[in-house]
Amino acid sequence: MTDKTIRLKNLTLGYDRHPAVHHLDGEIAQGALLAICGPNGAGKSTLLKALTGVLKPMGGAIDFGAARPRDIAYLPQATQIDASFPIDVFDMAAMGLWRRIGLFGGMKRADEQAVRDALAKVGLSGFERRPIGALSGGQAQRLLFARLLLQDAPVILLDEPFAAIDERTVTDLLGLIAHWHGEGRTIVAVLHDTELVRAHFPDCLLLAREKIAWGPTKAALGPENLGKARRLIEAFDDSAAACDRVA
Structure with missing residues (x-):
């Protein structure tokens, strides 16, 4: 089977030279069921847009390996x-x-x-x-x-798939995600509900414009990591000077 692991290499993303995610390293293994979590403004949707190829890196790179653009399906926010x-x-x-x-x-x-x-x-x-x-x-x-x-x-990206929908629909769609995962597809979902993530997603990237933790969900969403993510976002200054594009 052709490896479709996605590798993030010192990845920096942003808009108008203002970084929204910076110096992110990690791998999304083929067949992963990964949640991306973090406070509002953490860069979660920005990262997902980069994985679709819509947003180009300011610095670093995304190595899609054997995955082609047609291998990636994207569900935007409602x-x-x-x-x-x-x-x-x-x-x-x-x-x-x-x-x-x-x-x-x-x-x-x-x-x-x-x-x-x-x-x-x-x-x-x-x-x-x-x-x-x-x-x-x-x-x-x-x-x-x-x-x-x-x-x-084979690669499915979901941006807040359960926002403002009823509990029965959430349950049904979680069943569909589990079915996709059982088929060996790679699924990456931006989510806010940490209890839902703990119950259904084995791996988690906790983001606060930088990587706080990336690994098994229980450890990644531990109280210390969640507190650190919250403090980093609260301390972030949106009026900070723009940075030059990194080659």
């Missing part, structure tokens, strides 16, 4: 989805097939069935022609997971 966009549930889910059939490729009967099957797996059978703006928060998140199912990617 607030980044425009619910007013005129598209129905079926067509939104079908966007997960675009790498396979192309932006302008016609869908075959098997593709249409694959979309219906993915919607069934997330509990949205019968919603196919409903506008996405008519969905509840939990239903919208189920739809995004259906789209991920259709992408069928």
Whole structure:
């Protein structure tokens, strides 16, 4: 099997020359189930954007190994989805097939069935022609997971997948994540709920613009580490001078 370990090498990320994450080293092993935790402003979503390839490093590098861009599927925060966009549930889910059939490729009967099957797996059978703006928060998140199912990617990145959704949906989507993990896929999720992380994610990166801890969740989320992360973020000065880009 081709190794798709992702290696972070002295990675520094930021915007307008202001670092949001700096000097981060570590490895995301193929098949990992990793949570990224930390206080607000810790750089969690910034790191996830870099892993998608959208945000380029200010310094250091991300070595994707054998992983290609098409191997990575990304679920953004729900607030980044425009619910007013005129598209129905079926067509939104079908966007997960675009790498396979192309932006302008016609869908075959098997593709249409694959979309219906993915919607069934997330509990949205019968919603196919409903506008996405008519969905509840939990239903919208189920739809995004259906789209991920259709992408069928070996690396899955999730940015706050359980924010503002009901408990039943959280349970169902956790079951889907566990299924993906059992298939050997690499899953990285930005999460705030440390109790949920302790219960379902064996490994954790605790971030506070720098690595506080990275390893087994129980140790990474220990009281001393959590306190250190909180103090670092509270002490951070957003008005600090910009830094020069590191070559």
